[in-house]
Amino acid sequence: MSLIEKIFGKKQKETETGPLRLEFNKLPDLISAQYRKNRDVSAPVIEKKYKEIGSSVRDIKDARKELLDAEAIADANKRAEKLGDSNRENVAHNLNLIIEKIRVPSNKDPKNALVFFEDSKATMKNVLDNTRKSQLYIKALYPTEFENINLRLANLESLLDELYEMIRDDKNKIDAFEKLPQHMENISQKEKEAQLSRKRILALEEKYESAKTDLVNAGSDIAKLRNSxxxxxxxxxxxxxxxxxxxxxxxxxxxxxxxxxxxxxxxxxxxxxxxxxxxxxxxxxxxxxxxxxxxxxxxxxxxxxxxxxxxxxxxxxxxxxxxxxxxxxxxxxxxxxxxxxxxxxxxxxxxxxxxxxxxxxxxxxxDIYREMDLLQTQESQYRDSIGLILSNMEAEHKHLEEIEEHLEISRSILNSEVKEIFGQDAEIVY
Structure with a gap:
């Protein structure tokens, strides 16, 4: 039985619908399992595309060698050939950047594939920007090699775009995977804060009841003393x-x-x-x-x-x-x-x-008046204490409301991320 089956239970009948029920404390294990599942599904497709990209890079390497070995067109003058040589060197140097930097990863993880795609596209852009003017000379002096290079570069760029299309749906999941630990930590922290706030409110309520009892007793003692x-x-x-x-x-x-x-x-x-x-x-x-x-x-x-x-x-x-x-x-x-x-x-x-x-x-x-003064002082202190406790209770209730509002927002964000990861609605049990 797989980890997901162990945690979720066996797969329900197809006719049964409803959101996944996920326990918050087990969420890291569930997410890790789902991540591995997504990775295992994506890995063969990514591997195949990596092979095509690697082959395309080798084609560019061959095209680079052909450019360096090529002769200028027959009617080119000496000055044009000299300019062509310097610009050919520039193009060859930049093509070498592609050969050196665009190396397919050994890891077939979608996250690594996304980083590889972004880095490769950046390298391609830099190469094209650096050789835009030089390609005009290459096109004039080495038209066949120029056409070959352009086709190979276009093929590589097309393969990179195909790779992105394959992992684009995984990008949001990857983002959700990366954000999940922090959001879970935020929720755990807010839950701890809410729990502490509730404890403080309970303690204040106990103090309030105790002070009320003391106030009633002091009033009763004062009444007895007055009737003595x-x-x-x-x-x-x-x-x-x-x-x-x-x-x-x-x-x-x-x-x-x-x-x-x-x-x-x-x-x-x-x-x-x-x-x-x-x-x-x-x-x-x-x-x-x-x-x-x-x-x-x-x-x-x-x-x-x-x-x-x-x-x-x-x-x-x-x-x-x-x-x-x-x-x-x-x-x-x-x-x-x-x-x-x-x-x-x-x-x-x-x-x-x-x-x-x-x-x-x-x-x-x-001693009767001294006793009365003492009791009245105590009564006043209890009354002041009740006022202070009520004020603190009001402030603590407001603080708890703010925590619960933040907690609700954080849980909503977490639900969205979990939905993105699992591809369906999920109910998180806290």
């Missing part, structure tokens, strides 16, 4: 702290309102200080700034001297205000100096601040 008694306690502490902070803000607002009636006077004092009309001491300037920004932060020992200074300025009427405004400010100064309104508000603020410190210390001893 410790979290509720921490939340209550925070709410109490915020309530106290709001009370401190209200106290500070009340303190600010104590100085609202004297706002115009304070503004005039600031302008006069900047314009150096009435320069304040560094201590009073500091208090003035604090009154504008945060009156609650002014120490009592610094506020008293400032109010004394302000009272003198009001009494001296040097701030450019109307009399009713001076009186209003003066009453407010007396209220601040003679009542405990300011100190009472300060005490309230200190008490609220003390309570905030106590609650904050208690809150800091709880």
């Amino acid at each position: 008694s410790e979290f509720q306690k921490a939340n209550d502490l925070e709410n109490n702290i915020k309530a106290l902070e709001n009370k401190i803000y209200a106290v500070n607002s009340d303190i600010r309102r104590l100085f609202t009636p004297m706002s115009k006077a304070l503004s005039r004092m600031e302008k006069q200080d900047k314009n150096e009309m009435h320069v304040l001491s560094p201590e009073n300037r500091k208090v003035l700034i604090m009154l504008k920004d945060d009156p609650a932060s002014i120490p009592e020992k610094e506020l008293g001297p400032f109010l004394d200074m302000l009272e003198k300025r009001i009494q001296s009427r040097d701030l450019g205000l109307k009399d009713p405004m001076y009186e209003k400010i003066l009453r407010q100064i007396h209220k601040l100096k003679e009542t405990t309104a300011m100190s009472d508000l300060r005490e309230q603020s200190k008490m609220y601040s003390s309570d905030i410190e106590t609650l904050t210390a208690e809150l800091s001893r709880l």
Whole structure:
């Protein structure tokens, strides 16, 4: 049983039609077998044509000798004979190129026959190009030999063309044979790339599912933590702290309102200080700034001297205000100096601040927020990881699509080459 029968199975009945089914991995052996089959069929015909070509070359060798031995026509003058001799030498030299270069190969392979044909045709063209002018002299002086040479060259060229006609159908097969290994390598490489890409996609899908599970678990842990008694306690502490902070803000607002009636006077004092009309001491300037920004932060020992200074300025009427405004400010100064309104508000603020410190210390001893921060950080990381995985999956899917497109093109090219080699449709099983 032949190799082809071993791989394909025995020949099917003539009535059965359909493409050859060829396994991709066995294709090199099948192609080699088919190549040998084509070569064995072509070899006897090529060998016969080689013999005819070899005989034709020998005829040209004889014609070359006859030209060198020939005498010029009787009526040729000396000058013509001299020119004829030099051109005869040129023709003989070029004919010798044909004799030396056009040697039929011992191998009857169609591929070698094609190379032999192309090289021989190139040699013939060079010889004819090199002797075109010389042949005019030969024709005039040695007409019989010229005719003989032309007939022999035409015969050789005809035999070479006949050889090409015999192997022309094999040329496409030879091209396909030569291209096949590279195309098969391309397909194998693309299949490996596609396999690696699919593995990467599977790995990314596993990571995606794992990250989704982690995200769900983190969300569940956060929900449990929020529903825990410790979290509720921490939340209550925070709410109490915020309530106290709001009370401190209200106290500070009340303190600010104590100085609202004297706002115009304070503004005039600031302008006069900047314009150096009435320069304040560094201590009073500091208090003035604090009154504008945060009156609650002014120490009592610094506020008293400032109010004394302000009272003198009001009494001296040097701030450019109307009399009713001076009186209003003066009453407010007396209220601040003679009542405990300011100190009472300060005490309230200190008490609220003390309570905030106590609650904050208690809150800091709880681990619940640290646990919540950790879980929320993990949740954010899982969410970011999922986004990155999805992006990588999309890129990998696109990469796989590109590989599969190239693979489809390469397989189509391979199918065409296999069809050319076997002379019928073939289905390649990958």
